[in-house]
Amino acid sequence: MKKALLIIGIVFVVLWSIIPIYWALNISLMYHFEVYSVPAHLFPEHPTLYNYLRSLGFSVFNPFTNRVDPPVGYPIREALINSFVVASMVSLITIAIATPAGYALGRYRTRHSGLLTALLLGSRTLPPVSILIPLYIIGLRYRLLGTTHGITVMHLALVLPLTTWILMGFFSTFPSEIEKAARVDGATRLQAIVRVVIPTALPAIVSAGLLSFLFSYNEYLFSWVFTSGTPAQTIQPTLASMWFMIGEINIMAAATILSLIVPVVISLYFQKYIIQVRLVDPYALAFE
Amino acid sequence: MVEVRLEHVTKIFGKTIAVNDLNLVVRDKEFFVLLGPSGCGKSTTLNIIAGLEKPTSGRVYFDDEDVTFLPPEERNIAMVFQSYALYPTMTAYDNIAFPLKIRRLLRDEIHKRVKEVAEMLHIEHLLDKKPHQMSGGERQRVALARAIVRQPRLFLMDEPLSNIDAKLRITARTELIRLQRKLGVTTIYVTHDQTEAFTMGHRIGVMFNGCLLQVGDPLEIFERPHNTVVAGFVGIPPMNFIEGHIAYDERLGKYYFKWNEIILEVGGDITEKIGGHGKTVIAGIRPQNLQVIKSESYSKIGIAFKAKVYTVERLGTESVITVDIDGELLRAVTPSELTLSPDEDVVVKIVNPQKVIFFNKNTGDLIT
Ligand SMILES: Nc1ncnc2c1ncn2[C@@H]1O[C@H](COP(=O)(O)OP(=O)(O)OP(=O)(O)O)[C@@H](O)[C@H]1O
Ligand SMILES: [Mg+2]
Numbered sequence: 253m254k255k256a257l258l259i260i261g262i263v264f265v266v267l268w269s270i271i272p273i274y275w276a277l278n279i280s281l282m283y284h285f286e287v288y289s290v291p292a293h294l295f296p297e298h299p300t301l302y303n304y305l306r307s308l309g310f311s312v313f314n315p316f317t318n319r320v321d322p323p324v325g326y327p328i329r330e331a332l333i334n335s336f337v338v339a340s341m342v343s344l345i346t347i348a349i350a351t352p353a354g355y356a357l358g359r360y361r362t363r364h365s366g367l368l369t370a371l372l373l374g375s376r377t378l379p380p381v382s383i384l385i386p387l388y389i390i391g392l393r394y395r396l397l398g399t400t401h402g403i404t405v406m407h408l409a410l411v412l413p414l415t416t417w418i419l420m421g422f423f424s425t426f427p428s429e430i431e432k433a434a435r436v437d438g439a440t441r442l443q444a445i446v447r448v449v450i451p452t453a454l455p456a457i458v459s460a461g462l463l464s465f466l467f468s469y470n471e472y473l474f475s476w477v478f479t480s481g482t483p484a485q486t487i488q489p490t491l492a493s494m495w496f497m498i499g500e501i502n503i504m505a506a507a508t509i510l511s512l513i514v515p516v517v518i519s520l521y522f523q524k525y526i527i528q529v530r531l532v533d534p535y536a537l538a539f540e
Numbered sequence: 541m542v543e544v545r546l547e548h549v550t551k552i553f554g555k556t557i558a559v560n561d562l563n564l565v566v567r568d569k570e571f572f573v574l575l576g577p578s579g580c581g582k583s584t585t586l587n588i589i590a591g592l593e594k595p596t597s598g599r600v601y602f603d604d605e606d607v608t609f610l611p612p613e614e615r616n617i618a619m620v621f622q623s624y625a626l627y628p629t630m631t632a633y634d635n636i637a638f639p640l641k642i643r644r645l646l647r648d649e650i651h652k653r654v655k656e657v658a659e660m661l662h663i664e665h666l667l668d669k670k671p672h673q674m675s676g677g678e679r680q681r682v683a684l685a686r687a688i689v690r691q692p693r694l695f696l697m698d699e700p701l702s703n704i705d706a707k708l709r710i711t712a713r714t715e716l717i718r719l720q721r722k723l724g725v726t727t728i729y730v731t732h733d734q735t736e737a738f739t740m741g742h743r744i745g746v747m748f749n750g751c752l753l754q755v756g757d758p759l760e761i762f763e764r765p766h767n768t769v770v771a772g773f774v775g776i777p778p779m780n781f782i783e784g785h786i787a788y789d790e791r792l793g794k795y796y797f798k799w800n801e802i803i804l805e806v807g808g809d810i811t812e813k814i815g816g817h818g819k820t821v822i823a824g825i826r827p828q829n830l831q832v833i834k835s836e837s838y839s840k841i842g843i844a845f846k847a848k849v850y851t852v853e854r855l856g857t858e859s860v861i862t863v864d865i866d867g868e869l870l871r872a873v874t875p876s877e878l879t880l881s882p883d884e885d886v887v888v889k890i891v892n893p894q895k896v897i898f899f900n901k902n903t904g905d906l907i908t
Contacts, residue, residue: 432592433625435612436696437639437686443613447642451629 273512280304280505283316287502303506326497328507330483331490335469336514338400338486342407343465346415349408351457354419355449359428369420375413383409384477391478398482406478407468415460422456462522466515487511541693541725542602543568544589549598551584558584560750562598566728567743571720574730575737576747577773582730583622585747586696589728591615602694613642617694618687622702624679626671632682633667639690657685660719676704680712688723695720695727701736713740734774738762746770764897768904771824771897777860780825780870783901788817797823797898800866801845804893810907814900821907822899829896830872831889832861832880844889849880863888 279287280303281296302321305312309323357365357372387406388397396402430452434444450457469487476489491511494504544566551559558581566572574582587593589600591612600608607615618639626635633654640650658664661681671679680700687695701709701716717740720727731737737744738758745755754766765771771779784799786806795816797804804823814821833844847863847870854876861872861880865888872888880886890896898907 427623427625429621429623429625430627432587432590432612433619433621433686434627434638435592436590436615436617436619438613438642438690440611440613443642447638448627452627454629 273509276505276508278505279502280509282502283314284500284502285316303500303502304510307503307506307510324498324500324503326490326494327483327485328487328490328494328510331485331487332510332514334400334479334484335487335511338404338407339465339469339514341401341404342411342468343461345404345408346411346464347457347461350412350415350419350460351450351453353416354421354460355423355445357416358420358423358426369417372413372417372420376417380410380473384474387474388477397478398484400484403475403478403484403486404468406474407464407471410471410474411464411467415464418463419453419456419460422453426453458522462518465518469515541568544694544726544728545601546585546589547599547601549585549588549595549600551581551588551593552596557750559588559595562750562752564745564752564755566726569724569726571717571727571729571740571742573737573741573744574728574747575734575741575744575774576732578732580747581750582732582747583698586619586698586728586730589694590617590619590696615694616692617696618690618692619696620680620683620687620698620700622699624671624683624700624703626679626683626686628671630670631667632663632669632671632674632685635671635682636667636685636689639686643690653689654685657689660688661685677708677712680704684716684719688719688725691723692725695725695729697727697729699731699733700729702731702733709736716740734776746773748773763895764906764908765824766906768822768824768899771899771906775826777827777871777873780827780830781899782823782825782868782870783820784823786814786817786819786821797821797896799823800868802843802890804843804890804896806898810898813907820901822901822904824897824899825870825890826895827860827871827873829891830870831891832863832872832874832878833887833889834878834880835885835887843893844887847886847888849882849884849886851882852880861886 278294278296281299281301282293283298283300283302286293286297298316302312302314306321306324307328309329311320311322313320357368387409391397391402391406396405426449431444431449434448435441439447472488472492475486476492479485480489480493488511491504491508494507498504544564546562546564549559549562550557560581562585574585576582584593588595591607591610591614595608598608599606602615626632627638630638636654636657637650640653645653654667655664658667661684663678663681663685666674666678666682669678671682674682680703683700697716701712704712713736729740741758743755743757744761746753746761748769754761754770756764761770761774765774765779768781772781782799782802784797784802787796787798787803788794789796795806795810797806832847832849835846845865847865850862850864850869853860853862857876858873859876859878859880861874862869863872863886870888874880899905900907
């Protein structure tokens with residue numbers, strides 16, 4: 253009985269979250285005329301990649317109008333590329349900065365580490381909007397608006413405290429004896445870190461990188477403020493503004509589905525890292 | 541291989557004095573055991589010798605070389621940790637090979653040496669496994685193999701046997717001793733287990749609250765503990781302490797220790813040191829030195845006194861009997877065949893009066 257309820261619950265939750273995506277996928281595979289048919293079609297009658305190809309900048313022949321339709325006049329492909337580039341840079345730089353910072357904070361207690369930790373956490377308790385205006389002014393001043401590296405910097409400002417904090421937590425529970433063993437075995441401090449600590453911490457480091465990739469890729473507010481209407485426009489503001497700019501719902505659906513590909517692939521491929529809730533228990537993780 | 545000397549080593553963490561003015565010489569090729577209760581600073585001392593911690597003050601010498609500030613990787617020592625600290629991402633083979641790879645030995649040479657130690661420790665079948673695929677005892681062997689693979693000049697072992705089961709621990713103990721004798725490498729072994737200390741060590745250092753209280757061979761530590769702290773810590777069950785006073789018998793011209801019915805003759809030199817008649821001293825009697833006899837089979841030979849059985853703990857071949865003498869509880873070890881029940885009246889005899897030792901009441905130091 254309990255189990256049945258549980259299954260019903262799960263099915264409900266899954267349907268709840270999957271139906272909108274299913275509907276977008278369904279529409280994205282239809283020609284324009286089929287989208288508004290009544291009653292609505294649960295599956296496309298003439299499945300086609302027409303919308304996808306047009307979104308990505310190709311001219312496509314439409315057999316129902318006997319015309320070649322031009323690409324969508326909106327930079328969807330460019331936005332996808334921008335988002336991918338920004339998110340990649342954000343995650344790489346996050347790894348490069350948060351790993352050593354988290355290691356130092358987690359491993360060594362200094363006089364100021366309490367304060368530093370409080371600042372890290374404190375910066376996360378502020379609503380992101382509250383730093384939007386100051387960051388906008390900084391962006392204006394240093395010509396970061398409308399540039400790919402500009403939005404990268406903004407995303408880093410948002411995501412670094414959290415990832416540093418996560419890695420700090422990881423390294424503070426990381427068994428220091430493993431590193432000590434490497435030192436006694438003849439490794440210098442740097443060698444011990446590179447050859448023993450980092451390989452052991454890799455799952456946590458990759459998780460932090462993926463977390464920041466997904467954050468950056470999915471972030472809307474700052475991306476909108478800093479890049480909309482510029483060549484650096486990323487995919488989230490693009491999707492949001494298509495409503496006014498395109499008006500073809502099947503094209504919008506295709507763009508939406510396209511925007512999902514990267515996060516879905518990443519989630520599936522790196523599932524074992526993302527499911528690492530055991531981030532705080534490196535032994536379990538290391539011996540996995 | 542090397543003689544290790546610690547001079548006035550002190551280590552302070554914030555407000556904790558982990559190691560307090562420690563002086564110690566560990567001789568070349570010796571198996572030295574550092575024994576003490578949890579938190580007394582054993583690991584910290586070992587870490588200072590390894591170079592993993594810098595002492596707050598004091599010096600560390602390997603032979604005549606001052607290594608106080610030498611980083612661990614330049615000391616040519618090997619360490620086995622309590623948790624074994626195997627590298628989780630590497631196979632046993634790579635774990636053992638790590639110290640050699642770091643030293644950039646040739647592949648063939650590495651391979652040869654790893655195979656050699658693996659054979660010596662019977663772990664050839666484990667070489668492809670990762671730490672999480674091994675049992676505690678197997679990890680311990682791999683950790684040991686990693687330590688001996690490069691012939692270091694000093695072994696440091698931090699409770700390497702405390703995480704394996706009792707039976708395996710006994711075999712591992714013998715194996716470790718055999719290995720140490722064979723390799724002849726100076727070894728400092730940390731433990732809080734006195735059986736381990738007494739069976740393994742050439743010499744033992746007893747640590748308490750950051751201080752090294754006594755260094756000596758096992759018999760010395762057991763029979764002539766320098767003070768009540770060492771005496772109380774060493775020996776299972778712990779030593780009995782009774783507080784009595786010195787009495788002078790003018791008729792015989794002799795000094796005696798008196799407490800209740802117990803009257804023990806003490807040498808004049810001891811009495812001299814504590815000031816003679818009427819002074820209070822503490823007598824230390826090992827439970828093994830007390831014999832419990834049923835009242836009916838008692839014949840009046842030797843030093844004996846009446847007591848009441850308080851509790852009986854059976855430990856296989858032996859029993860620990862706690863007896864009550866006027867509210868004072870003393871422990872005695874007897875063979876298990878003797879069946880006693882609580883509240884039974886018995887007679888307790890001191891088997892060997894010469895082995896009773898005396899401590900100064902104020903300082904707790906042994907009076908010799
Ligand atoms: N890095 C550190 N920072 C602060 N205090 C420490 C540190 N390392 C050890 N201590 C303290 O120093 C004291 C001695 O610790 P140590 O680890 O040397 O004890 P131990 O004898 O090895 O104990 P155990 O048998 O439990 O391993 C303890 O009170 C401990 O809390
Ligand atoms: Mg310890």
